[in-house]
Ligand code: AMP
């Protein structure tokens with residue numbers, strides 16, 4: 173069965189497949205804005221996209237997927253931060269890029285094949301703006317900025333189904349003074365000495381010096397690194413409008429061809445019923461949770477516990493549940509033999525992932541297999557499941573002075589208990605006791621102690 177994914181443009185499930193004759197699947201995911209730490213809401217989007225990347229690689233082959241994810245290192249927010257801190261833009265964006273990379277590594281997210289920056293692609297953005305101006309899709313405003321003329325692109329609004337009335341409300345906060353139409357958006361922003369500090373580049377022909385608008389960077393980087401038509405474009409749901417709508421307008425008017433064959437948007441992570449966001453200040457970073465004693469893998473697990481196209485409420489309880497689920501998976505792993513089982517008992521797990529990336533159904537299927545009294549599975553097939561989810565299981569915590577056979581019995585009993593197979597768990601407890609050990613169950617793990625001799 174091919175991977176099926178909901179397409180936000182056509183509003184239906186569609187199979188994923190590479191269209192290019194070279195057979196390489198072209199995948200673009202809008203990346204972070206590097207002016208502050210990414211929060212775990214951002215990481216929900218990146219972890220979901222990481223599972224998608226892993227599935228694509230399993231389906232088409234690791235060398236048949238090209239994944240590009242950008243770094244937004246110049247925009248209103250990054251410039252605002254340099255003004256606040258009175259430090260150079262590059263210093264700030266480098267600091268948060270490094271932090272982002274460290275968090276991605278801790279969460280076991282694969283690095284994209286190319287990670288282009290907006291400041292590294294000014295030329296490409298200017299080139300594209302010049303083409304749009306030549307073709308009559310963009311115009312110079314009196315202050316030297318350049319705007320995209322949405323009236324020149326009849327398909328504008330197809331992705332978001334935005335009506336003209338809504339457009340006026342949504343865009344009214346933007347500087348309407350220089351535009352022909354309130355819906356027009358900036359491709360190039362003329363330099364403003366009081367706001368922009370020393371951040372400026374020479375602009376497109378006839379325009380003033382300044383900096384690119386946010387949307388054009390993705391169009392330009394996609395064209396350069398993936399080509400004019402890509403197979404899949406993704407991001408969080410907040411990017412659907414105006415960011416992705418604007419990307420389509422810019423790219424299709426410039427290149428004259430379909431921009432993305434498939435659009436996928438994942439939903440937000442909430443806290444107390446509202447979106448987790450930097451501007452609201454209601455967020456957790458990965459570091460906050462690690463400080464509370466949760467592992468990055470438990471964070472990853474918790475972020476995958478809800479359907480990616482549904483909002484997910486973050487709670488510390490879900491972190492506890494994730495911790496104990498991981499302990500169960502780890503204990504289960506120790507009960508498996510390397511190979512020797514030919515059929516894939518985990519096929520329902522992959523079927524759920526391939527069906528619109530239904531991670532909760534896939535985890536449900538996984539646990540219902542694990543919870544069977546006896547599971548015929550090889551370690552190799554289980555590892556393939558872990559690989560798809562991107563879950564790395566720590567080795568069982570080293571336990572000083574506990575012999576390996578006792579630890580193996582204890583792990584087996586933990587799995588049985590999680591599976592609510594209390595008869596087996598009790599029998600194993602007796603076996604442990606006969607060998608001179610007591611096992612004390614805690615929430616997400618257990619303690620082993622030698623029985624006192626009487
Ligand atoms: P930003 O760094 O703000 O450009 O956002 C990076 C990515 O995180 C984008 O794909 C956003 O759509 C996504 N995002 C922002 N807030 C959340 C949230 N609360 N839950 C899930 N994804 C989010």
Ligand code: ZN
Pocket residue numbers: 202203390415419
């Ligand atoms: Zn983008």
